Amino acid sequence: MKERHTHQPHAYKEHSSRRDGRHRPRAIAITLNQWRQLARDQFAGFLRHEARWAAARILFTVYMGLCLATLGLFGFMTLPVISRLFFNTWRFWRFGHYYPWMLLQGYKVFAMMLRDFRYRFMFSVGLTEQPMKSPDRNITRLAGNWVHEENTCHNCSRCCEKIGCPLLDDRDMCLSYNSFYWRYYLCGRFPTTRQQLDYYNCPKWVMRYKDF
Numbered sequence: 076m077k078e079r080h081t082h083q084p085h086a087y088k089e090h091s092s093r094r095d096g097r098h099r100p101r102a103i104a105i106t107l108n109q110w111r112q113l114a115r116d117q118f119a120g121f122l123r124h125e126a127r128w129a130a131a132r133i134l135f136t137v138y139m140g141l142c143l144a145t146l147g148l149f150g151f152m153t154l155p156v157i158s159r160l161f162f163n164t165w166r167f168w169r170f171g172h173y174y175p176w177m178l179l180q181g182y183k184v185f186a187m188m189l190r191d192f193r194y195r196f197m198f199s200v201g202l203t204e205q206p207m208k209s210p211d212r213n214i215t216r217l218a219g220n221w222v223h224e225e226n227t228c229h230n231c232s233r234c235c236e237k238i239g240c241p242l243l244d245d246r247d248m249c250l251s252y253n254s255f256y257w258r259y260y261l262c263g264r265f266p267t268t269r270q271q272l273d274y275y276n277c278p279k280w281v282m283r284y285k286d287f
């Protein structure tokens with residue numbers, strides 16, 4: 076008890092000396108340093124994540140543009156890259172027979188995006204958006220009458236069939252699962268809006284809020 080009493084005045088003194096303004100510049104300096112550190116961390120985080128995702132999407136768009144503009148020639152000259160982007164493997168020979176269909180699909184999707192505003196809107200994913208492997212559960216939930224596991228679509232492949240996706244194998248399994256294309260664009264994060272659910276007539280997911 077005694078000790079506590081003897082220490083209290085010192086504590087008060089220090090406190091009061093801060094209050095009289097003598098320590099104020101130091102306090103501001105610390106605050107500024109903390110602010111700078113925070114800004115540095117934020118910027119480093121932005122470079123590590125959003126900037127990297129945006130750069131990857133811009134490169135992908137330019138690359139696909141070159142493939143389509145050269146009638147697929149650029150893609151055929153760089154098949155390992157196509158294979159890596161869409162099939163998650165550099166072993167391009169494994170999926171060689173899919174490439175002509177993918178090229179056709181590329182033109183088809185491009186034409187759909189030009190023609191149908193609804194489709195263009197639905198396909199859009201922000202440049203800096205995080206790649207995703209599953210829907211955002213903050214805005215989606217499983218439909219009440221969905222009786223299967225969350226990690227399966229059971230026998231359904233409506234969304235893939237609706238756009239005639241050529242990346243399904245003969246058991247209707249997605250060959251592009253978990254690839255760059257799948258994670259960075261719509262497949263991995265589907266659905267993100269109610270409009271998408273209606274368009275693809277998906278029986279599995281519903282949006283949690285009516286604004287989406």
Ligand code: SF4
Binds near residue numbers: 232234235279
């Ligand atoms: S429409 Fe829905 S349930 Fe069917 S495959 Fe697509 S995401 Fe799965």
